[in-house]
Amino acid sequence: MNQDLLIRLSEVSGVSGDEGRVRQLLAEALRPRADRLHADSMGNLYVENEPAPGGRADFRVMVAAHMDEVGLMVTGIESSGVLAFEAVGGIDARVLVSQPVRIGDRGVPGLIGLKPPHLSAPAERGQSPSIKGLRIDIGASSKAAASESVKLGDRVCFDTRVLDLGPTLLGKAFDDRGGCAMLAELLEDRYAFALHGVFTVQEEVGLRGARVAAHAIAPQAAFVLECGTTDDAPKEIDDTPVMRLGAGPAITVMDRSMVADARLVRHLIDTAEAEGIPYQVRAPKGGGTDGGRIHLSREGVPTAVVSIPCRYLHAPASLIHKSDYDNAVALLRAALKRLTPEVVAR
């Protein structure tokens, strides 16, 4: 795996609507080998590779991963200099407390503070805070002082460095920089079709970038690379986790946003079995991805989703398993190598 790229992708800030730094990083990494590379008005990054010699340029396959991460946005600067904020994307307020953050283009450091136990009433201590009740402290002593370094609308992301834990990696924003890193690796190859790699924007706030990207490309098949939630800690009841860490890439059959194309699901499973790559079927329990928009584009697009399992999604730090990442890249590379128009022909 290109661990260096994944680490850089994880650590860069790119909350929904502010994906510029992620786009720049990917464009720099991919420009030398890509046949074409451009961004659209929303900020989606398109990286297109011509087919390998003898391949079919009229068979367009879209492979998408989203650049944005969940985070926060500054909504108020108070007279004391602390900042009020709102969530961008799905965030549980409980993960925010005492987290160091970076704010705006300049990456101003700050801290989401909580009253220490010395000052809080016993009844307060067990309470879960709400986002409305939390503030970011940047060490400014007044509104005027704070206004010199931050402004309303600034995005806020978690300040988390990647840690290599051996078999696993700890870091932020693996959802979906893990997918971005996988797509970057797949784009090093040429296939028997025109590969349209798309790094999308604003997935976490409503699958918005994917919608226009799919319309622009009008692909005949699409794959979405995701980093999906696991709930595989030991449970008191006998219940299937959505997916398990370390059990291989997860293939979606159905989620809230789409029914995966049965032919592409079969193609992925056949490929995994032929190549001896471990895989799991994602339990159909809600959730949604860019696939939800792509498959409904124009006259419809056969679409499949492959996810790497991720513990503690949408939090300041999460865990992925290196083998899941490697197996996902291996599965997709093999599946794309074997993909022909006949797989999705009626």
Next chain:
Amino acid sequence: MNELIHTLCEAWGPSGHEGRVRQIIEGLVDDLVDEMRVDALGNLVCRVAPAPGVDPETAPRLMLAAHMDEIGVIVTHVDEAGYLRFAPVGGVIVGSLPGKRVTFEDGSVGVINVERREDASRQPGLDHLYIDVGAADKSAVTQGVGDAASFRQAVDWAGGRPIAANHDDRIGCVVLVETLRRLKRGPNAVYAVFTVQEEIGLRGATTSGYGVAPDAAIAIDVTGSGDTPKGMKMDVHLGKGPAIKVKDGGMIAHRGLRALMEQRAEEAGIAFQLEVLTGGTTDAMAIQTSRAGVPAGCVSIPSRYVHSPSQLVDMQDVEGAVQLLCAVAEGSLADL
């Protein structure tokens, strides 16, 4: 049409798994249409050319849409004892499930029942329900996570009215197939579209609406009725004719198209009702906002117990719907 009801309502096809229903319909309409294709999502798009002498390129395109999918369930977990847990596919009514049978694609059958709970006075939730497939333990279970099942079962007739688990919307498919059988070529190019995935978000109509790019569209679907004991306040009754939709939870029908349908019904002496449905919607909603917008309406078959495993409709309403659709499709759409 009675035989057609058995053929289509007894076919297996929860949302996303419409292949068998589509295959049956392809066989039924092959000789009735000029062109037939299946799009990327699995919609069956059938075209009937206008009458000789009408330029097929400029003839108005009328899209008639009925959805092939039915609600069902999908397996999320197989436990050690061999019981299956499941998630809904579409708007399943949880209270109607305990004791009901489900059928998987391979024909295997299971029965849904409910865990014993401390507080049985409250309605069970989906989390309390399981499917028993007759397995002694997990190793004997042939179904897996991601397998879908439907409530499909044999159609019964009560007082001359058919009861099926999936009149929503196989009865619409019956109406559309029968309409194709009787349709005379006229001024319009008629696109009969059998759509997929209506129950999980009008998805097939979204893509086929874009693909057909019609000048007018009518969905054929079921609606509720207000004629059951202490039933909902709704002025739609079984047996009083097909319902021309005014409004539902997702769409206000195009006023010109609605007026045209009323006019054609009156000209042909077809009894009809007007429908205002407070919740729910149909494929017409997705087609209405396709591309730059499409005049859209809906012919509804009044149905009792929609989304329960025993849905009941009246054959006079079904017959009236076929007559009304033929009258609209064979006439001019110029006044829209």
